Amino acid sequence: MSKAIYCDKCINEIKVRDDLVTATYVFVVVPYHEECYAKDLKGAKTFFLDNQPLNGFSGNLFFLFSIILAIIWCFIAEPSLKWLSLFAITPIGYRLYSYLIYERHIEK
Numbered sequence: 001m002s003k004a005i006y007c008d009k010c011i012n013e014i015k016v017r018d019d020l021v022t023a024t025y026v027f028v029v030v031p032y033h034e035e036c037y038a039k040d041l042k043g044a045k046t047f048f049l050d051n052q053p054l055n056g057f058s059g060n061l062f063f064l065f066s067i068i069l070a071i072i073w074c075f076i077a078e079p080s081l082k083w084l085s086l087f088a089i090t091p092i093g094y095r096l097y098s099y100l101i102y103e104r105h106i107e108k
């Protein structure tokens with residue numbers, strides 16, 4: 001069930017959950033070491049790399065916020081505008097993907 005997760009920058013294995021940072025890079029979820037993520041954020045990838053990590057406290061908060069927003073929007077929006085809640089569902093999808101593909105494979 002457990003599989004090795006390799007950092008997108010230095011190609012080394014990420015062994016501890018605390019050291020894992022996932023972020024979207026041109027719509028693709030990529031895993032990083034915390035340190036490597038910080039380096040890439042300042043590097044050439046900065047225009048495409050999302051500076052908001054998917055995991056960790058801020059990611060989880062954003063995830064929760066997106067769910068609430070999607071639900072509220074479904075109730076209050078005009079019927080013709082309900083499709084806009086899809087925009088709130090996108091980060092929810094990324095967050096779940098990050099967890100299923102990377103986070104659950106790494107020990108805490």
Ligand SMILES: [Zn+2]
Pocket residue numbers: 007008009010011012032033036
């Ligand atoms: Zn790394």
